[in-house]
Amino acid sequence: MARLIGGIGTSHVPSIAAALDKGLRNTDEWKPFFDGYIPAQDWAAAAAPDIAVVIFNDHGNAFFLDRVPTLALGVAESYDPIDEGWGPRAVPSFQGAADFAWHLADQMVARHFDPLICRELQVDHGMQVPMELIFGRPAAWPVKVVPILVNTIQYPIPTPQRMWELGRVLRAAIESWPTDEKVVVLGTGGLSHQLQGARAGYINPAEDRKWIADIGPNPARYRDMTREDYVEVFGSEGAELIMWLVMRGAMDIQVKTLFRHYFAPASMTGAGMVLLENL
Numbered sequence: 444m445a446r447l448i449g450g451i452g453t454s455h456v457p458s459i460a461a462a463l464d465k466g467l468r469n470t471d472e473w474k475p476f477f478d479g480y481i482p483a484q485d486w487a488a489a490a491a492p493d494i495a496v497v498i499f500n501d502h503g504n505a506f507f508l509d510r511v512p513t514l515a516l517g518v519a520e521s522y523d524p525i526d527e528g529w530g531p532r533a534v535p536s537f538q539g540a541a542d543f544a545w546h547l548a549d550q551m552v553a554r555h556f557d558p559l560i561c562r563e564l565q566v567d568h569g570m571q572v573p574m575e576l577i578f579g580r581p582a583a584w585p586v587k588v589v590p591i592l593v594n595t596i597q598y599p600i601p602t603p604q605r606m607w608e609l610g611r612v613l614r615a616a617i618e619s620w621p622t623d624e625k626v627v628v629l630g631t632g633g634l635s636h637q638l639q640g641a642r643a644g645y646i647n648p649a650e651d652r653k654w655i656a657d658i659g660p661n662p663a664r665y666r667d668m669t670r671e672d673y674v675e676v677f678g679s680e681g682a683e684l685i686m687w688l689v690m691r692g693a694m695d696i697q698v699k700t701l702f703r704h705y706f707a708p709a710s711m712t713g714a715g716m717v718l719l720e721n722l
């Protein structure tokens with residue numbers, strides 16, 4: 444059977460991609476942020492997963508406000524990085540784990556999750572950035588991918604409890620997949636930020652640090668919070684953090700937090716990462 448070898452939660456802020464594109468990796472401003480990912484990159488290189496399931500939201504790039512799927516699943520053979528308006532990026536196309544994705548589609552529907560099934564999809568910074576943070580800038584990605592897209596853009600967004608349950612379904616799908624493939628799950632988004640409205644610019648580093656410390660050992664509070672709690676505590680776009688719950692729900696109740704990293708930002712967004720393993 445396939446095996447879940449780890450869960451990673453990470454920000455997917457687009458300025459991370461811009462910093463890489465502009466060669467700012469080692470500047471005083473960015474080096475502490477990127478250096479915090481080195482242990483996760485080393486872990487991924489050593490663990491050599493075959494498949495990365497990436498949970499993220501599209502930001503009005505593949506879908507717009509005329510059609511907003513609450514939940515979408517990619518079953519394509521490949522995914523091109525989408526041009527978000529600054530021109531094509533030097534990021535290779537992603538090879539899809541199409542067979543496993545169809546199995547996951549079947550298992551999701553069997554367990555009453557009904558995603559929009561995408562045979563063609565371009566992926567934005569929500570997936571590009573986490574993949575670059577964990578796997579660097581290879582000529583070809585070392586893993587196949589399965590994108591799971593969650594609407595965190597336009598209310599009503601799904602509940603945190605539902606995201607956790609989706610993680611349980613994902614785990615069952617991995618463990619009923621009859622190969623010996625190794626799977627890593629990446630939950631993306633956050634940390635605290637708000638890009639709109641009266642609280643535009645809001646971040647909450649204290650709650651971000653608590654999240655990074657507790658999402659491994661003490662996730663119950665985060666599973667039980669309402670959507671409105673997420674908006675209040677983490678900001679309207681910080682509510683993207685519900686997507687980490689898919690990753691956390693897929694893991695065992697007891698996990699080991701191998702690495703954690705928080706970058707106290709001089710920008711609009713709290714940024715960070717955790718890497719979890721089952722015991």
Ligand code: DHB
Nearest residue numbers: 455456457632633711712
């Ligand atoms: C921004 C966009 C994001 O998708 C995100 O998660 C954080 C920040 C931004 O445009 O600043």
Ligand code: FE
Nearest residue numbers: 455632633683
């Ligand atoms: Fe985002």
